[in-house]
Amino acid sequence: MSAVSVNKLTKLYHTKKERVKAVEEVSFEVSKGELFGIIGPDGAGKTSLFRMLTTLLLPDGGSATVDGSDIVKDVKAIRKKVGYMPGRFSLYQDLTVQENLDFFATIFNTTVIENYDLIKDIYVQIEPFKTRRAGKLSGGMKQKLALCCALIHRPVVLFLDEPTTGVDAVSRKEFWDMLKRLKDQAITILVSTPYMDEAALCDRVALMQTGRILSTGTPTSIISSFASNLFTVKAEKMYPLLCDLEAWDGARDSYSFGEFHHVILNAQYDVGQLRTYLDSKAHSNVEIHTTQPNIEDCFMQLMQN
Numbered sequence: 001m002s003a004v005s006v007n008k009l010t011k012l013y014h015t016k017k018e019r020v021k022a023v024e025e026v027s028f029e030v031s032k033g034e035l036f037g038i039i040g041p042d043g044a045g046k047t048s049l050f051r052m053l054t055t056l057l058l059p060d061g062g063s064a065t066v067d068g069s070d071i072v073k074d075v076k077a078i079r080k081k082v083g084y085m086p087g088r089f090s091l092y093q094d095l096t097v098q099e100n101l102d103f104f105a106t107i108f109n110t111t112v113i114e115n116y117d118l119i120k121d122i123y124v125q126i127e128p129f130k131t132r133r134a135g136k137l138s139g140g141m142k143q144k145l146a147l148c149c150a151l152i153h154r155p156v157v158l159f160l161d162e163p164t165t166g167v168d169a170v171s172r173k174e175f176w177d178m179l180k181r182l183k184d185q186a187i188t189i190l191v192s193t194p195y196m197d198e199a200a201l202c203d204r205v206a207l208m209q210t211g212r213i214l215s216t217g218t219p220t221s222i223i224s225s226f227a228s229n230l231f232t233v234k235a236e237k238m239y240p241l242l243c244d245l246e247a248w249d250g251a252r253d254s255y256s257f258g259e260f261h262h263v264i265l266n267a268q269y270d271v272g273q274l275r276t277y278l279d280s281k282a283h284s285n286v287e288i289h290t291t292q293p294n295i296e297d298c299f300m301q302l303m304q305n
C-alpha cells in the first residue's frame with residue numbers, strides 16, 4: 001500500500017470574475033518512507049493540493065488516500081495520522097515556544113515527553129528560547145518550532161508546505177538535514193517548494209505548474225530525460241542578446257539563467273552556427289559553453305511543451 005495515493009484530484013475556486021482550476025486531475029503515488037517533493041512556482045496549486053490531502057479542503061473531483069484512509073470519508077482518521085506545517089507561520093504568536101508545543105500535544109491527546117525522541121534533535125536547537133513568545137523568534141527558529149508542533153503527535157505522513165520560503169540559506173540547509181534524519185524514523189514526507197535546487201534533495205519529485213503535474217520521477221531520471229543541445233551564452237549586453245536568441249530559428253528555447261542565458265539548439269543547428277549568428281548581430285565578448293541541464297532546465301522545457 002502506498003503512503004499517499006492521488007487519483008485525478010481536482011480543485012476549482014469560483015470567484016466573481018472567474019473559475020480557477022487550482023488543481024487539475026493530479027495523480028501520483030508516494031511510497032512509505034519516501035521524501036517526495038512537489039516543486040512549482042507560486043500559484044502552481046501546491047497549497048490547494050496539500051490542504052485537500054490533509055482534509056482541510058474538499059476536492060471537486062478525483063480521490064486520494066493517505067495511509068489507506070480516504071480524504072473525504074475518513075477525515076477523523078486522517079487528522080490523527082498526518083502532520084501539517086502550513087506555508088505561513090501558523091503558531092500562536094503570543095504563546096511561548098514551550099506553550100505552543102504543549103498546546104499542540106494536548107489537542108492530539110498526547111504529551112511532549114511521550115514523543116520527545118522524535119523531536120529531540122530539532123527541539124534542542126530552540127530549547128534555549130523556550131520561554132520566548134513565538135512571535136519574537138527569528139524565521140529559522142519559527143520554522144523549527146512549527147516542525148516540532150507538526151511532529152508532536154508522531155504522524156505517519158508529514159506535509160510541509162513551502163517550509164523554506166523566506167528562510168536564509170544556512171537555515172534552509174539545516175532544515176533539509178533535519179528532514180533527512182526524520183526520514184530515518186520511517187516518516188513519509190511530502191514537501192512543497194518553489195526552489196528548483198531543492199528538488200535534488202528529494203527521493204522523487206513532481207513538477208507542478210498551473211494546477212497540473214508536468215512530470216514525476218527521481219531528480220536524476222527527470223534530468224536524464226532532457227535530451228537537448230544545451231548551451232550557456234554570455235555577452236556584453238545581456239538583454240539584446242536574449243532578444244536575438246529568441247528571434248533566431250536555430251534556438252528551440254532560450255531563457256535567462258543566473259548570469260548567463262541558456263539556449264537549446266534545434267537538432268539541425270550546431271554551436272558554430274550559433275556563434276556565426278551572434279557575430280552577425282554584432283555582439284561583443286561572446287562566451288558560449290556546453291552545459292549539463294538541471295531540474296530548472298527540465299521545468300522550462302516541460303512548460304514549453
Ligand SMILES: Nc1ncnc2c1ncn2[C@@H]1O[C@H](COP(=O)(O)OP(=O)(O)OP(=O)(O)O)[C@@H](O)[C@H]1O
Nearest residue numbers: 013014015020022041042043044045046047048049
Ligand atoms: N480561496 C481562493 N479563491 C480563489 N482562488 C484561489 C484561492 N486559493 C487559491 N486560489 C488560486 O488557485 C491557484 C493555486 O493556488 P495555491 O495557493 O494552491 O498555489 P501554490 O502553488 O501554493 O502557490 P502560492 O505559493 O502562491 O500559495 C492560484 O491561481 C490562486 O490564485
